[in-house]
Amino acid sequence: MVLSVIKSTREIDALFSEGERSSHAHILALARHTPEGRGPEGRVVFVAGKRLGGAVLRNRSKRVLRAAVHRSGASWDGYDVALIARPSTATASEEILDRALRSVLKKAGLSDD
RNA sequence: GGAGUGGGUUGGGCGGCCGCGCUGCCUUAGGGUGGUGAGGAAAGUCCGGACUCCACAGGGCAGGGUGCCUGCUAACGGCAGGGCGCGGUGACGCGACGGAAAGUGCCACAGAAAAGAAGACUCCCCCGCUCUCGAGCGGGAGAAAAGCUGAAACGGUGCGGUAAGAGCGCACCAGCGUCAUGGCAACAUGGCGGCUUGGUAAACCCCACCCGGAGCAAGGGCGCAUAGGAGCGGCUAAGAUCGGCCCGAUCGACGCUCGGGUAUGCCCGCGAGAGGCCACUGGCGACAGUGGUCCCAGAUAGAUGGUCGUCCACGACAGGAUCCGGCUUACAGACCCACUCCAUAU
Numbered sequence A: 001m002v003l004s005v006i007k008s009t010r011e012i013d014a015l016f017s018e019g020e021r022s023s024h025a026h027i028l029a030l031a032r033h034t035p036e037g038r039g040p041e042g043r044v045v046f047v048a049g050k051r052l053g054g055a056v057l058r059n060r061s062k063r064v065l066r067a068a069v070h071r072s073g074a075s076w077d078g079y080d081v082a083l084i085a086r087p088s089t090a091t092a093s094e095e096i097l098d099r100a101l102r103s104v105l106k107k108a109g110l111s112d113d
Numbered sequence B: 001g002g003a004g005u006g007g008g009u010u011g012g013g014c015g016g017c018c019g020c021g022c023u024g025c026c027u028u029a030g031g032g033u034g035g036u037g038a039g040g041a042a043a044g045u046c047c048g049g050a051c052u053c054c055a056c057a058g059g060g061c062a063g064g065g066u067g068c069c070u071g072c073u074a075a076c077g078g079c080a081g082g083g084c085g086c087g088g089u090g091a092c093g094c095g096a097c098g099g100a101a102a103g104u105g106c107c108a109c110a111g112a113a114a115a116g117a118a119g120a121c122u123c124c125c126c127c128g129c130u131c132u133c134g135a136g137c138g139g140g141a142g143a144a145a146a147g148c149u150g151a152a153a154c155g156g157u158g159c160g161g162u163a164a165g166a167g168c169g170c171a172c173c174a175g176c177g178u179c180a181u182g183g184c185a186a187c188a189u190g191g192c193g194g195c196u197u198g199g200u201a202a203a204c205c206c207c208a209c210c211c212g213g214a215g216c217a218a219g220g221g222c223g224c225a226u227a228g229g230a231g232c233g234g235c236u237a238a239g240a241u242c243g244g245c246c247c248g249a250u251c252g253a254c255g256c257u258c259g260g261g262u263a264u265g266c267c268c269g270c271g272a273g274a275g276g277c278c279a280c281u282g283g284c285g286a287c288a289g290u291g292g293u294c295c296c297a298g299a300u301a302g303a304u305g306g307u308c309g310u311c312c313a314c315g316a317c318a319g320g321a322u323c324c325g326g327c328u329u330a331c332a333g334a335c336c337c338a339c340u341c342c343a344u345a346u
Helices: A009-018 A055-072 A094-107
Strands: A020-023 A027-033 A043-047 A079-085
Touching: A009 A027, A009 A079, A020 A094, A027 A094, A043 A055, A055 A079, A055 A094
Parallel strands: A043 A079
Antiparallel strands: A020 A027, A027 A079
16 A cells, blocks of 8 residues: 555645546545655545535545555555545445446546556 | 333444554564554533633723522532422422512503502492383482403402491401521421502612633744844833723833744644542532542544454444533433332232
């Protein structure tokens, strides 16, 4: 696993305003080149907005996404990626999420496939 | 056994595999290995404190809060015990529950009248006239009892009294004042007195007690830029700060000295605490004291997940963000204790 987590609010704001958007019924992805001065490894951030519900539901959505990325073993050098949870994310099954993640990464041009 | 009341505990268990935050040890710097890791409400942010800075938090006014009594507590609008009122057959529950003879305001509709008093639709008696012969009209004097309205009519019920009536007299009840007894007190019980003063204070208000402001993005340190910072000296005014106003205080030109502002860079603050658990002692209790024992999350886009097996009553509400004490709200079930009513058996 070579993905690190984006921590700066400024960089996350930039990702939201400039990122390339790829959507799916269960996951929304935003991608952009990692800014100068950061390491070459790919970076990721998991997002679950207040629209999804309470803290329990939002935490679960992010955990489920994190688990899916971990299972896929994917990595993307030189890119910042935001994976945004949809209302159905928290309750989707394992294989549906795996498919959704592959689809979204492919659209964004980050997949090895 | 059925129905119910009050209080407490718990909030899926066990085992693989792959992962996450913090942390100890080892290390050939790749990692290895062990420990530990959300709640009773972590929530709403409604109160109270600790802590930090503003000035070691000053006086008066204004403003806000609390409101039966006595305790407990760091403090509280919380809790405990007690009183009073209301509800329930009962266990028990609920109550902003100080003052309405300090003043002001308000009391819809209806009604003669809605609050320092008047009194009419009326009632009673006397006199005169009329007449369908028990009423009508006019005049005089008396009354606030009955009927009518209303949530509420200037105490209530009964007896006496009277032309009719009235605390006019009496008895009991309510209320007020006062005394005695019991109680720290709220209050309770009893005696005596003159006979009486509508409701509303989550209307203004009065009384008693309490309250400075802002908040962990507080506040501090490190690195980085040319003072908007700090210290000392310091005169007048404008001005600024001390939540508002007044008083009062401090800062305030400038000079000298030191050297550095920033939530979204990093570090500290940051978890040993009004701490948990177990005994004993005091207290009806809230709680306090003494001794023993344990160390129990510290993230920073924010750590507890995924998956498989298995068992069962098939798992509710729900996720820390400075900390603590409460209140309120949400919650599938399971279990325990005490008590009440009804039924039944011995």
